[in-house]
Amino acid sequence: MNGEIRPIKALVFDVFGTLVDWRGSLIRECQHFGRERGLDDVNWTGLVDAWRGRYQPSLEEVRAGRRSWTVLDDLHHESLLALLPGFGLEGRLSAAEIDWLVRGWHRLDPWPDTVPGLRRLHTPFLLAPLSNGNVALMANLARHARLPWDCVLGAELARHYKPDPEVYLTAIELLRLTPGEVMLVAAHNYDLRHARSHGMSTAFVRRPTEYGPEQAADLEAEEDWDYVVESLEELADALTGSARSA
C-alpha cells in the first residue's frame, strides 16, 4: 500500500485461498455428491476441513525429506483415503468416486473478484500461479476457473513445497527476472515473508473467510507488504494507476 514505484514485470500467485475458494467449492461439490448417492448422513463440511487439515502435515513429510517428491494430487488422494473410516465412508465409495472427489481440487471456483482482477492485470504483467499444486492440477484449474496464465510455475517444477526456497528461486530463474521484478500475491503472511526474504515484491490480499467463519489466521497483513488489498480488483487499481478512489 506504500507509494514506492518498483519495476514489477510479473505477478505470481498463491492459488488455494488467494484466488479460489477451495473450502466453499469442495463443500458444495461433496454435499452434491452425497445427495446424489444417498450419503446425506455424512458430515461433508467436517470431511473437507479435515482433508485440508492434513495438507500441511502431508507437505511437511516431503519438506523434511522423510518421503521423496510426491505431487499434491497424490497427497490429496492419500489424505482422503485415510479420512474415509472416520467419516463413515469406508467401503462405500468406488475407486472412480474417490478419484472424482480428489479431482474436485481441479474444479475449485474463483472468488468473485479473481477473474475480473486477473484480466485487468494481464495486459501490463506476466501472470503465473506459484502454488503447491502440481502442474496438471493448476492447468485444469485454470481451464475450469478461466484463470489467464501465461505459464504455470510452482512447487512441482522445483520438486519442493513452499515455503522451501527452491520454489521461489526456481520461479524467478524460469522468468529470467530479478527477484524485485516478481511480485508474489498471496493471502498468507508466511508465504509473503518467504518471498520477501528472497527479494521478491509482495502483495497481501485479505481472504478472511478462506477457512470459513471461524478463521483465526491471516485476518490482517502482519508486515508492511508492498501492497495490501481487499481484492484483485483493488490490486489492479493500485498497480495500473486507475484507482477508483484516487
Add this chain to the structure above:
Amino acid sequence: MNGEIRPIKALVFDVFGTLVDWRGSLIRECQHFGRERGLDDVNWTGLVDAWRGRYQPSLEEVRAGRRSWTVLDDLHHESLLALLPGFGLEGRLSAAEIDWLVRGWHRLDPWPDTVPGLRRLHTPFLLAPLSNGNVALMANLARHARLPWDCVLGAELARHYKPDPEVYLTAIELLRLTPGEVMLVAAHNYDLRHARSHGMSTAFVRRPTEYGPEQAADLEAEEDWDYVVESLEELADALTGSARSA
C-alpha cells in the same frame, strides 16, 4: 489422417515453424531495425538464415554434454554475437540493441491459421507448447501472439533439448496422462518420430515455407502420422468432428 479414435486429452505443440513464422517475422523485424539505424547495407535475410543455421549446432553442444544446460535465449545471444563480424556489424550495435534483436524471438508472429485453430482446439483439449524455447521465451511469445496455453511445457523443464527423450517424458509426467493421450503437433518429421517412439499420438502440419522459398526438408509427411493437415484449422476440423468437407 486415419480414422482411428484415440482418447487424446492434451495437445502439445512444436512452436518455431509449426505455430509461428520465425523467419518471416525476424526478417521483417531486422530490416525495420536496420532502416531505422541507417544499416541498410546489411544482408538481414542472410543474417536471419545464418542465425537459425547455428540453432541445431548450438543445441547439439548441450545434447552431447559438451556444455552444461543453457537456455535458448542465451544460445541465441551467443550465436548472434558470433555472426556480427561476418555481416559487417561488428562494433555497430550497442548491448541494448543486441538484446533487442535477441528478444525478437519473443515477438514472432503466428501463421494466419494458428490462433483461430488453437482457439477451437482449446475447448476440448488442454494445450501447451513443447518447444526448445525456454519458459520465459514461450510465455512472452504467447503474450505477443495470443497463444492460449494452459501451461508451458518444454525443454527447460527437462533441462534437455528435443529430441532427447527427457523432454517428451517430462511433459507426459507433468500432464499426468498416458503417452497416447498426449498428441504432439509439429511441422517436423524428426520431432514426431521421437514423440511416437515414446507412445505419443502425432499430428503433422505442413509448413512448406518455414525456411523460405528454397525449403528442402519436411515438405511432406514421411510416416503415417495419426493426422496430417495443412493448417491448425484443418486439425480442429478433424479432431472436433466438424470437418467442413465432410
